[in-house]
Amino acid sequence: MGSIIEKYIKAPVEAAPLAVFRIFFGLMMLFSIIRFWSYGWIDKLYIQPKFFFSYYGFDWVKPLGIYTYGIFFICGLATLFVALGYRYRISIVIFFLSFTYIELMDKTTYLNHYYFISILSFLMIFLPANTYFSIDAWKIKNKAFQYIPAWTVNSVKLLLGIVYFYAGLAKLNSDWLFRAMPLKIWLPSKFDIPFIGGLLGQEWLQYAFSWSGALYDLAIPFLLLVKRTRPYAFLLVITFHVLTRVLFPIGMFPYIMIVSALIFFDTDVHQRILNGVAKIFKIDVGRFRNNKEFKYLTPLRRKLVLGVISTFFLIQLTFPFRYLLYPGELFWTEEGYRFSWRVMLMEKTGYAQFKIVNGDTGRWFYVDNSDFLTPFQEKQMAFQPDFILEYAHFLKNHFEKDGHKNVQVYVDCKVSLNGRLSTEFIDPNIDLTSQKESFLHKNWITPFKDEIKGI
Amino acid sequence: MKKIFGIICILVIIGACSDDSIGEGEPNPSPGEGERFERSSMLVNWADNIIIPAYTEFSSDLATLKASLEAFQSDVNETNLIELRLSWIAAYTTWQHVAMFEIGPAESLGYQLNMNIYPTDSEKIESFIINDNYDLSLSSNRDAKGFPALDYLINGLGENDAAIVTRYNGTEKEALFAYLNSVVDDMVNLTDSVLSEWTGGYRDTFVANDGASATASVDRLVNDYIFYFEKYLRAGKMGIPLGVFSGSPLPQNVEAYYKGDISKTLFLEGLNAVQNFFNGKSFGSNENGESLATYLNKLNSVKNGEDLALLINEQFDLAREAVLGLSTFIGEIENNNPPTDMLLAYDEVQKVVPLLKVDMVSAMSISIDFVDADGD
Numbered sequence: 001m002g003s004i005i006e007k008y009i010k011a012p013v014e015a016a017p018l019a020v021f022r023i024f025f026g027l028m029m030l031f032s033i034i035r036f037w038s039y040g041w042i043d044k045l046y047i048q049p050k051f052f053f054s055y056y057g058f059d060w061v062k063p064l065g066i067y068t069y070g071i072f073f074i075c076g077l078a079t080l081f082v083a084l085g086y087r088y089r090i091s092i093v094i095f096f097l098s099f100t101y102i103e104l105m106d107k108t109t110y111l112n113h114y115y116f117i118s119i120l121s122f123l124m125i126f127l128p129a130n131t132y133f134s135i136d137a138w139k140i141k142n143k144a145f146q147y148i149p150a151w152t153v154n155s156v157k158l159l160l161g162i163v164y165f166y167a168g169l170a171k172l173n174s175d176w177l178f179r180a181m182p183l184k185i186w187l188p189s190k191f192d193i194p195f196i197g198g199l200l201g202q203e204w205l206q207y208a209f210s211w212s213g214a215l216y217d218l219a220i221p222f223l224l225l226v227k228r229t230r231p232y233a234f235l236l237v238i239t240f241h242v243l244t245r246v247l248f249p250i251g252m253f254p255y256i257m258i259v260s261a262l263i264f265f266d267t268d269v270h271q272r273i274l275n276g277v278a279k280i281f282k283i284d285v286g287r288f289r290n291n292k293e294f295k296y297l298t299p300l301r302r303k304l305v306l307g308v309i310s311t312f313f314l315i316q317l318t319f320p321f322r323y324l325l326y327p328g329e330l331f332w333t334e335e336g337y338r339f340s341w342r343v344m345l346m347e348k349t350g351y352a353q354f355k356i357v358n359g360d361t362g363r364w365f366y367v368d369n370s371d372f373l374t375p376f377q378e379k380q381m382a383f384q385p386d387f388i389l390e391y392a393h394f395l396k397n398h399f400e401k402d403g404h405k406n407v408q409v410y411v412d413c414k415v416s417l418n419g420r421l422s423t424e425f426i427d428p429n430i431d432l433t434s435q436k437e438s439f440l441h442k443n444w445i446t447p448f449k450d451e452i453k454g455i
Numbered sequence: 456m457k458k459i460f461g462i463i464c465i466l467v468i469i470g471a472c473s474d475d476s477i478g479e480g481e482p483n484p485s486p487g488e489g490e491r492f493e494r495s496s497m498l499v500n501w502a503d504n505i506i507i508p509a510y511t512e513f514s515s516d517l518a519t520l521k522a523s524l525e526a527f528q529s530d531v532n533e534t535n536l537i538e539l540r541l542s543w544i545a546a547y548t549t550w551q552h553v554a555m556f557e558i559g560p561a562e563s564l565g566y567q568l569n570m571n572i573y574p575t576d577s578e579k580i581e582s583f584i585i586n587d588n589y590d591l592s593l594s595s596n597r598d599a600k601g602f603p604a605l606d607y608l609i610n611g612l613g614e615n616d617a618a619i620v621t622r623y624n625g626t627e628k629e630a631l632f633a634y635l636n637s638v639v640d641d642m643v644n645l646t647d648s649v650l651s652e653w654t655g656g657y658r659d660t661f662v663a664n665d666g667a668s669a670t671a672s673v674d675r676l677v678n679d680y681i682f683y684f685e686k687y688l689r690a691g692k693m694g695i696p697l698g699v700f701s702g703s704p705l706p707q708n709v710e711a712y713y714k715g716d717i718s719k720t721l722f723l724e725g726l727n728a729v730q731n732f733f734n735g736k737s738f739g740s741n742e743n744g745e746s747l748a749t750y751l752n753k754l755n756s757v758k759n760g761e762d763l764a765l766l767i768n769e770q771f772d773l774a775r776e777a778v779l780g781l782s783t784f785i786g787e788i789e790n791n792n793p794p795t796d797m798l799l800a801y802d803e804v805q806k807v808v809p810l811l812k813v814d815m816v817s818a819m820s821i822s823i824d825f826v827d828a829d830g831d
Binding site for chain 1: 698702
């Protein structure tokens with residue numbers, strides 16, 4: 001035990017892998033922000049909508065109108081500073097805060113990838129990623145270290161491992177494995193993809209993709225850890241992510257994962273990458289190779305950091321299992337679905353028609369959702385109970401401001417999950433305005449009619 | 456190591472290029488014909504057996520309408536007015552078969568909005584007749600032209616046919632006919648340009664775009680089709696006049712308000728058109744071709760799910776049955792408070808929406824209101 005702690009936590013290791021990771025992470029994020037901006041998505045997702053869906057407890061986080069561009073600008077600037085390793089600590093803190101703020105503005109845009117970036121950047125606040133091959137280390141002698149404690153590199157590996165492994169665990173369910181859902185729906189529609197398009201309609205291929213996808217996610221962290229399998233594992237990483245990139249609209253994420261997986265390689269690989277970069281920019285790498293070892297200034301500080309990191313990982317390991325505390329089918333109620341690495345598991349579509357009723361007279365009318373929501377918001381709202389509830393309260397406020405009295409809101413909502421026929425999703429006799437958002441089970445969700453076995 | 460980086464580069468380039476090629480690809484020679492549905496043969500059936508024949512018929516109906524108008528103008532009497540009205544109803548009926556195809560030339564012209572915005576603005580029409588100074592191509596004048604404007608000009612100018620004929624024979628005769636002709640000519644011109652583009656080259660573009668991206672013909676027309684059903688057929692012809700979105704009935708918002716007794720017939724014609732399209736039934740004949748229904752059946756054979764095409768057809772039939780049992784729409788709305796029977800019929804029409812918008816598109820993996828954003 002003692003030797004394990006010694007080896008994976010305390011032992012000094014070369015700082016190069018973390019430096020490479022910092023540089024690639026910063027550049028990838030910079031590129032993501034530029035891409036997001038250039039597609040006009042800031043305007044479309046955060047400025048155009050009239051209403052934004054908030055995470056429970058974070059309804060104070062809202063887009064700032066035209067100043068929203070400012071948040072993105074600050075966030076983009078921070079990524080550049082992170083990549084350069086210039087004023088690293090404050091830059092990564094700013095990045096974490098601004099990026100997380102952006103993600104909290106509207107949960108319509110929730111993606112596991114964005115959550116991954118948020119928590120990874122949080123982790124990076126506590127890592128000495130600027131002690132090597134950074135402007136900070138170049139300029140300030142006593143901030144430059146060639147060696148850092150092993151845990152700093154290993155914590156990144158651990159986080160990546162959790163993401164993959166948990167994504168694999170989530171695939172161990174009867175829909176994914178025994179019905180090849182939702183791939184059976186998604187793949188045939190990609191028939192026009194070059195080379196493999198014609199095969200995608202074949203049932204055996206849909207099952208093959210499902211099973212190998214699950215196997216890949218479960219095994220890849222270990223294959224990357226073991227030196228002998230590492231090169232093959234990395235080839236797998238590339239193949240898998242490029243394939244998902246070709247088949248599905250998942251933006252930058254595949255590239256981020258491919259680049260992140262580099263951290264599993266030995267120091268000499270990273271040193272070679274840094275040497276290459278140094279050659280291009282005519283940087284003297286020797287200046288960083290000072291043989292010094294990074295140490296925390298005080299034992300208290302060291303304990304504090306280790307405390308934060310351990311708590312962080314304890315939460316990461318347990319949080320995805322919180323769904324066990326809720327009754328009902330997780331895919332249906334989505335109570336505990338987010339922040340758990342459940343990726344591409346569902347083809348879920350909904351339709352929600354809201355009815356505004358005057359509680360005194362019984363007079364009623366239907367809502368045209370497009371009056372308040374963008375098509376994207378309406379689509380996301382229609383199959384997620386917490387969205388439906390928040391929107392119902394918004395409607396009540398809106399129509400009461402308009403002079404309507406004693407407003408009650410009912411919804412006729414139908415949802416289809418993984419190819420099953422659409423069925424009633426929300427109890428149509430429940431006045432949603434009488435329900436409050438909380439972490440408790442929402443008993444007005446109509447129970448799932450089928451059964452999905454598995455984790 | 457170098458090798459690995461070489462492979463990364465190649466694969467990343469493949470990945471980076473891939474999304475641009477989607478939607479423009481040639482149809483792949485398929486190794487699994489048995490399991491595959493050919494979207495292109497569905498597109499051919501839609502274009503050649505439904506869309507173009509419907510536009511052709513509609514265009515000839517408008518020519519008849521124009522001829523009836525000329526006959527009425529040269530000899531203003533009640534017989535000719537009735538003749539004109541019949542031509543108007545015939546064209547309005549055929550219109551229900553083309554209104555849903557708001558794609559390509561129709562989309563770029565804003566065809567639907569230029570042909571059939573109601574309620575029409577009778578005051579605006581009257582002021583145009585008096586001032587003789589108007590531009591029907593302006594989008595602000597859409598509520599003063601098309602079928603609803605003709606409805607007012609043919610049915611709404613007097614208490615009865617005699618009164619209407621009297622007005623056409625009165626001092627404003629020239630101005631009235633000038634306006635009537637402008638409205639009909641505008642409809643003829645719009646229709647001819649849509650039809651000529653379809654027969655000219657758009658048909659081939661439409662059929663060739665047989666991929667599966669958000670910009671592919673199938674995805675786009677299915678979106679238009681569902682939008683039409685939801686907004687124009689369900690809400691426009693029934694929901695809005697019923698007051699389901701406003702809380703109180705708006706009988707003046709029925710289609711063909713001044714004629715008064717054909718709103719229901721026009722709705723049923725629209726419902727037939729929508730169901731025929733779903734089943735790939737050729738326009739004007741009983742031939743069935745590849746369609747959304749056969750597509751669903753094909754997908755179903757893989758999925759072992761419920762017979763969705765059958766369920767959708769059954770719901771279409773239930774909706775038709777419920778509406779057939781009603782008296783005229785205006786009658787239902789004005790004579791009942793609340794108009795319970797029509798509300799119940801509306802519910803049956805409404806039930807088609809989730810079947811199309813949730814179950815059908817989900818089975819086909821077609822995204823509704825495609826949003827250009829990243830997924831998980």
